[in-house]
Amino acid sequence: MIQMISGIGVLLIKEWRLNRSQLANQQFTALNYKQMFETLPKHFRSFDLPVDVRALLLLQKAMDRRLVKTLGDIYVLLRGIIVKDPKMMGPYTRAYYDYFLNIDIQNGETLSDAILRSETFKQWKSDNLDRFGDDIEIDDLINAFLDEVHLTTYDINEVINGREIWDKDRGDLEDEDGENSADEIGQRNLDKMADYSDLSLEELLKRMEEVMKEQKGKHSGGSHWIGTGGISPYGHGGAAKDGIRVGGTGGGKMARKVMNDRRFFPVDRDAILNDNNVDAALASLKGIVEESAHNELDIPVTINQGLKRGGLFFPEMKNITDQKLQVILIVDNGGYSMSPYVRTVQTLFRKMKTRFAHDLETYYFHNTVYDAVYADAYRSKPIPVERILSKDPNYRVFFVGDASMAAYELNRTSMNTYRAMRDHFKKIAWLNPEPKKYWRHTFTINVIKEIIDMFPLSPRGIEEAVREMNR
Amino acid sequence: MAHTNFWDGSNHYLCDRELAQSFHIARTLGMPLLIEGEPGTGKTELPLQYAADQNLELFVYPTGSKSNVEQFVARFDHVKYLRDSQIEILNAQRTEKGLGTTLSTGGRDPEKLGDYVVKGPAANAYSTPNAVLLIDEIDKAPREFPNDLLYALSHRRFVMPESGEVIEISEKEMPAIVITSNREQELPTAFKGRCIYHYINFPEADIMRKIVSKHFPKVSNKIVDTALDVFYHLRRIGLERAPTTRELLNWLKYVKQFSTKEAIEKIERLEGMGTLIKTQTDLEKIQRTILNDPDDFRNRSTSN
Numbered sequence: 001m002i003q004m005i006s007g008i009g010v011l012l013i014k015e016w017r018l019n020r021s022q023l024a025n026q027q028f029t030a031l032n033y034k035q036m037f038e039t040l041p042k043h044f045r046s047f048d049l050p051v052d053v054r055a056l057l058l059l060q061k062a063m064d065r066r067l068v069k070t071l072g073d074i075y076v077l078l079r080g081i082i083v084k085d086p087k088m089m090g091p092y093t094r095a096y097y098d099y100f101l102n103i104d105i106q107n108g109e110t111l112s113d114a115i116l117r118s119e120t121f122k123q124w125k126s127d128n129l130d131r132f133g134d135d136i137e138i139d140d141l142i143n144a145f146l147d148e149v150h151l152t153t154y155d156i157n158e159v160i161n162g163r164e165i166w167d168k169d170r171g172d173l174e175d176e177d178g179e180n181s182a183d184e185i186g187q188r189n190l191d192k193m194a195d196y197s198d199l200s201l202e203e204l205l206k207r208m209e210e211v212m213k214e215q216k217g218k219h220s221g222g223s224h225w226i227g228t229g230g231i232s233p234y235g236h237g238g239a240a241k242d243g244i245r246v247g248g249t250g251g252g253k254m255a256r257k258v259m260n261d262r263r264f265f266p267v268d269r270d271a272i273l274n275d276n277n278v279d280a281a282l283a284s285l286k287g288i289v290e291e292s293a294h295n296e297l298d299i300p301v302t303i304n305q306g307l308k309r310g311g312l313f314f315p316e317m318k319n320i321t322d323q324k325l326q327v328i329l330i331v332d333n334g335g336y337s338m339s340p341y342v343r344t345v346q347t348l349f350r351k352m353k354t355r356f357a358h359d360l361e362t363y364y365f366h367n368t369v370y371d372a373v374y375a376d377a378y379r380s381k382p383i384p385v386e387r388i389l390s391k392d393p394n395y396r397v398f399f400v401g402d403a404s405m406a407a408y409e410l411n412r413t414s415m416n417t418y419r420a421m422r423d424h425f426k427k428i429a430w431l432n433p434e435p436k437k438y439w440r441h442t443f444t445i446n447v448i449k450e451i452i453d454m455f456p457l458s459p460r461g462i463e464e465a466v467r468e469m470n471r
Numbered sequence: 472m473a474h475t476n477f478w479d480g481s482n483h484y485l486c487d488r489e490l491a492q493s494f495h496i497a498r499t500l501g502m503p504l505l506i507e508g509e510p511g512t513g514k515t516e517l518p519l520q521y522a523a524d525q526n527l528e529l530f531v532y533p534t535g536s537k538s539n540v541e542q543f544v545a546r547f548d549h550v551k552y553l554r555d556s557q558i559e560i561l562n563a564q565r566t567e568k569g570l571g572t573t574l575s576t577g578g579r580d581p582e583k584l585g586d587y588v589v590k591g592p593a594a595n596a597y598s599t600p601n602a603v604l605l606i607d608e609i610d611k612a613p614r615e616f617p618n619d620l621l622y623a624l625s626h627r628r629f630v631m632p633e634s635g636e637v638i639e640i641s642e643k644e645m646p647a648i649v650i651t652s653n654r655e656q657e658l659p660t661a662f663k664g665r666c667i668y669h670y671i672n673f674p675e676a677d678i679m680r681k682i683v684s685k686h687f688p689k690v691s692n693k694i695v696d697t698a699l700d701v702f703y704h705l706r707r708i709g710l711e712r713a714p715t716t717r718e719l720l721n722w723l724k725y726v727k728q729f730s731t732k733e734a735i736e737k738i739e740r741l742e743g744m745g746t747l748i749k750t751q752t753d754l755e756k757i758q759r760t761i762l763n764d765p766d767d768f769r770n771r772s773t774s775n
Contacts, residue, residue: 050660058500065475065499080493084663086507086670152492303553311560360657384752 040099047095049088055081071100072152101149112142121145296320326394328425329362330373332401363388367405368414368444385417389424396469397421397428399452403445404434410444418451429465433457474525474601474647475499484513484520485681490669494521494649497667503606503624503648505663508671511715513682514651515607521647522603529603530592530646538612540619545594547632552587555579584634594629600644610652617662624648625665674716676703686720690727694734698723701738705747710756714747721746 037056044051058081062068067077075096083092097103097114103121105114115121116138124145132141298318306313363373363383372382422428430452432445439445439454448454453468455461477495480486486494490506494517497504506514522529532543555576562573579586596604609617623629628639640646650666652658674682676699683695698719706713714722725743726734737743741757748754 050664054664062496062500067496067499076489076492077496080496080667080669083670084660084668086672089670300547300549303549307553307556311557 072150399430427469430454481524493669505666511717512671518605518649530596596646602646604646
């Protein structure tokens with residue numbers, strides 16, 4: 001079973017590693033497949049992705065509706081279900097590669113490097129050597145690998161009805177031609193792709209299990225066995241090789257684009273949740289929601305009551321309560337001096353975002369603010385400070401930063417910015433992750449503290465800041 | 472689940488393959504497709520073109536800061552109901568006094584509450600088999616709206632206010648629902664959880680070339696190449712509001728009326744820049760950095 005590297009067969013790689021001894025004895029049971037999907041939510045959650053059992057139910061539904069035929073389909077489908085923000089693309093792809101392909105992409109590592117050092121790829125390479133020959137460039141090889149991983153049903157323009165093949169191709173057939181297919185692949189004219197979408201997931205899994213038990217030798221041809229050259233849906237290398245792919249962008253290219261794009265690994269996704277401290281801080285932030293009440297004519301009630309009175313109309317009023325919250329968060333997310341605190345800040349910030357979904361604006365800066373802040377965590381989209389200053393003065397402004405820098409960095413421009421912010425926004429505070437007892441040793445903290453009230457980035461500090469603002 | 476055939480664009484519309492896949496998945500699973508992305512990446516185009524190409528009826532709900540589910544589904548027009556009830560009384564009195572003229576209720580009957588139900592795009596889409604329902608720019612809506620909407624969309628049936636009429640549709644004939652957002656506001660997690668999500672990346676130069684040729688098939692390659700170089704350079708220099716597809720197309724519309732040579736000169740001098748650059752700060756920035764040193768700019772833009 002070592003050679004089922006592509007197609008749905010790849011699903012098994014992870015299990016294969018975990019259960020190597022069991023597999024050697026060919027005692028692979030259907031339970032393994034079930035367990036495999038059962039662990040999916042937990043696995044993806046460990047990449048900080050919000051996945052629960054609903055994702056599995058949707059996956060099942062999609063399989064029932066014949067949306068899943070290849071591993072590439074699973075990638076596309078789960079992406080639509082799980083990814084809810086472009087920032088999740090990176091973590092998602094990492095989780096997917098780790099889970100389904102056992103390729104573990106380290107932080108900051110390129111996709112190519114991760115693939116190259118993975119067992120999965122080495123195995124795939126040795127299985128496919130005869131397909132590509134020795135003189136193929138390593139990049140082309142990786143692309144071919146990625147193309148197979150990301151081959152989707154949509155890439156296959158001509159699909160034959162797999163049901164027919166399925167009925168002929170029974171799992172209990174003896175494996176008679178196990179060793180002889182290597183010569184044939186060159187000539188085999190593969191113009192169609194098997195489509196097993198009529199089958200249920202269970203049928204397919206059961207079928208795969210049977211085939212695995214039957215399989216004796218190495219395969220790379222024929223429509224029966226798991227192999228890389230056959231039209232069996234468990235392996236689709238043959239389909240890719242023989243040019244079934246029509247149109248569309250190559251899977252390899254797409255995956256590369258995703259993995260190497262720094263946009264998908266922004267700083268504020270790497271923190272781990274479960275910080276009780278931060279929950280306490282969040283509770284104290286509740287004080288910043290303002291309620292305003294006003295009365296409004298209740299037209300339906302007025303009319304209904306009036307009609308009941310026989311046409312005598314009295315205005316009926318109703319109370320409307322508006323919850324109002326306007327917060328600008330300006331976060332220092334750069335520099336080594338901030339890095340020990342970045343996690344704490346991010347957790348709080350993420351929770352704030354969920355709670356006050358519609359009313360929170362976040363900007364970023366590095367060390368200190370001069371005449372612009374940045375709209376994104378990578379500080380590539382500058383927003384002039386004047387624009388911030390033209391906002392409603394009722395906004396509550398929180399700076400989050402350690403305010404520690406070389407004295408020359410805190411120049412006149414920067415100090416003027418802070419003064420202008422303080423004068424414009426009455427409700428403004430600086431939250432400093434640095435322990436309060438060290439503040440007096442840092443010159444720039446002292447200077448900024450004189451301009452903007454500074455509080456420790458702790459539940460108590462935040463509570464104080466909010467109380468101070470509400471005065 | 473709407474029509475579940477795979478659709479990837481028409482002669483006039485180049486649909487990104489991944490977007491087409493997501494759209495197909497959403498229709499097959501009977502879930503709304505939530506499309507996010509920069510302005511001008513063609514989020515709204517998808518349902519419009521799909522409906523036009525497939526000859527399906529389209530219902531659009533443009534979201535605004537005052538949007539609520541009543542407008543979206545259906546509301547009861549109390550004021551008209553009051554007016555008509557009063558007219559009934561008035562008419563009765565007139566007849567009693569022997570006056571011939573009566574006032575009209577415009578065919579509405581106060582006894583039939585259904586006459587006063589004003590149906591919104593959702594109610595209409597759910598009354599039409601295989602319709603397309605677009606909820607545009609949902610990020611402009613007040614924060615409760617997405618969650619209210621979620622509730623409305625999670626059932627395949629609506630009960631009309633007051634009249635109690637039930638609008639129901641089978642899963643097979645459900646509308647294809649597309650929701651777009653410019654990400655000006657974060658949407659509630661629960662809401663996103665119920666949608667198939669797709670983020671449109673800004674198209675790269677090769678895709679953009681195809682988009683341009685769909686709009687202006689006659690413009691020479693030379694003009695397009697030069698314009699794209701300049702366009703992507705402008706997007707890279709960190710403007711407040713980076714130009715988008717729409718702006719590029721408008722700009723090309725302006726320069727394409729000139730001869731190729733003239734047009735290229737105009738592009739390089741950034742003539743008609745007003746179509747591309749929309750804020751004063753950006754304009755100043757470009758004047759400072761690019762127009763003062765056009766040679767440098769030309770070198771940089773071609774080397775990229």
